[in-house]
Amino acid sequence: MHQDASALQLILSGDPALFAIVRLSLIISLSAVAISTFIGIPFGAFIALNRFRGREGVIVLLNALMGLPPVVVGLAVYLMLSRSGPLGALGILFTPTAMIIAQTILVTPIIAALARQTIEDLWAEYRDELTAMNVGPFARVVTLIWDGRFSLVVTLLAGFGRAAAEVGAIIIVGGNINGFTRTMTTAIALETSKGDLPLAMGLGTVLIGIVIIVNALAWLARRAGEKIAG
Amino acid sequence: MLDGITLQFDIGAPTVLIGPNGSGKTTLLRTAMGLVAPTQGRITWGGVEKSPPIHRAFVFQRPTMLRRAAAGNLRYALRVAGVPAAQHNGRIGELLAMVGLDGLGKRPARRLSGGEQQRLALARALARDPTVLLLDEPTASLDPAATKAVEDIIRAIAASGIKVVMSTHDLGEARRIAGEIVLLHRGRLIERAGATEFLGSPKTAEAKSFLAGELLV
Numbered sequence: 001m002h003q004d005a006s007a008l009q010l011i012l013s014g015d016p017a018l019f020a021i022v023r024l025s026l027i028i029s030l031s032a033v034a035i036s037t038f039i040g041i042p043f044g045a046f047i048a049l050n051r052f053r054g055r056e057g058v059i060v061l062l063n064a065l066m067g068l069p070p071v072v073v074g075l076a077v078y079l080m081l082s083r084s085g086p087l088g089a090l091g092i093l094f095t096p097t098a099m100i101i102a103q104t105i106l107v108t109p110i111i112a113a114l115a116r117q118t119i120e121d122l123w124a125e126y127r128d129e130l131t132a133m134n135v136g137p138f139a140r141v142v143t144l145i146w147d148g149r150f151s152l153v154v155t156l157l158a159g160f161g162r163a164a165a166e167v168g169a170i171i172i173v174g175g176n177i178n179g180f181t182r183t184m185t186t187a188i189a190l191e192t193s194k195g196d197l198p199l200a201m202g203l204g205t206v207l208i209g210i211v212i213i214v215n216a217l218a219w220l221a222r223r224a225g226e227k228i229a230g
Numbered sequence: 231m232l233d234g235i236t237l238q239f240d241i242g243a244p245t246v247l248i249g250p251n252g253s254g255k256t257t258l259l260r261t262a263m264g265l266v267a268p269t270q271g272r273i274t275w276g277g278v279e280k281s282p283p284i285h286r287a288f289v290f291q292r293p294t295m296l297r298r299a300a301a302g303n304l305r306y307a308l309r310v311a312g313v314p315a316a317q318h319n320g321r322i323g324e325l326l327a328m329v330g331l332d333g334l335g336k337r338p339a340r341r342l343s344g345g346e347q348q349r350l351a352l353a354r355a356l357a358r359d360p361t362v363l364l365l366d367e368p369t370a371s372l373d374p375a376a377t378k379a380v381e382d383i384i385r386a387i388a389a390s391g392i393k394v395v396m397s398t399h400d401l402g403e404a405r406r407i408a409g410e411i412v413l414l415h416r417g418r419l420i421e422r423a424g425a426t427e428f429l430g431s432p433k434t435a436e437a438k439s440f441l442a443g444e445l446l447v
Contacts, residue, residue: 131265
């Protein structure tokens with residue numbers, strides 16, 4: 001990026017470096033949300049539909065993990081992936097993969113906790129009907145996830161919001177390497193520290209714009225779906 | 231809630247459970263369906279205890295519509311009942327016609343009126359091809375027109391050979407539908423008789439009071 005150019009000029013000129021940052025930011029955040037969805041929703045459904053010893057404790061812990069400090073997660077992932085760490089042999093520290101891992105750890109509790117609440121509420125409503133219809137355990141989960149899909153979209157948006165806004169973890173495990181692991185949030189942090197506040201503000205505006213666009217698209221999809229399914 | 235009740239339902243005319251609120255009508259139906267486990271005693275279907283509810287279906291007083299179209303609710307029930315997918319469309323059309331909802335298949339089930347939802351719930355129960363249909367106060371929250379529509383369907387179902395066991399606190403409804411009547415009070419079976427006999431010459435004091443419109447407390 002040209003240091004003396006404003007964010008608006010960079011956007012309008014289609015600056016390749018800026019768009020590479022935006023692209024990498026979306027890849028990392030959306031990948032983390034996708035992985036967290038596959039882990040968090042089934043896990044949330046399991047807790048919602050099953051009664052077991054310590055369940056209340058698991059729910060409290062899961063809710064608490066929604067507030068995991070990103071820098072602590074970043075540090076933990078850093079220690080795991082550093083050369084002397086147990087996963088150091090993978091050689092993925094300071095790569096986008098490490099950033100996705102860190103964000104997945106941050107986002108999964110959010111998706112699992114919110115999905116648990118959504119599915120549990122829906123189960124309270126559906127329990128008698130599904131039991132009377134003799135619906136099996138696996139089919140129940142599929143039914144509840146499908147019928148709760150519009151509420152679960154909000155859950156995924158909450159996860160995406162966390163991932164897209166996150167900087168503490170990915171700056172530790174990604175290293176903010178120009179052209180390789182630099183995302184919008186890490187670039188904003190860097191430009192702010194360098195004193196280029198207009199550029200940082202501009203990048204921040206782009207980031208907020210993307211979050212609004214993603215949420216608007218999800219909202220429109222939800223509205224259209226609700227119109228069809230009720 | 232239920233106290234020493236022994237009942238046998240035979241295939242035939244509808245059995246209507248009557249009694250005041252809290253008499254145990256709903257509990258008896260839910261227990262029969264397996265939705266509530268009895269603390270004592272046993273329930274058998276065709277002589278088999280704990281038989282899976284394959285040939286039973288239940289319609290609740292306030293049925294829960296799945297978040298799908300009306301036809302989607304029926305398709306779901308057909309799929310759960312193991313009906314081959316190739317037969318779904320044809321069967322859905324038949325069921326919607328049977329309950330007078332033809333043309334509303336694509337409408338979201340939750341946007342149907344209360345009476346339409348209750349009729350869809352009946353169709354959904356019939357999708358299971360039951361031999362016994364348990365109905366828990368199916369018209370309790372409906373207006374007279376919707377009540378008549380639901381009662382007409384219940385009579386048609388009973389005429390098709392499906393055993394209907396339903397609860398109501400509406401004596402008029404019991405007169406219109408019942409082949410036999412079972413009066414419950416405080417969780418106990420007070421009197422059981424054919425509808426004509428029960429309504430014409432009740433034997434117990436509680437039944438006489440109930441028919442006279444007095445409050446059973």
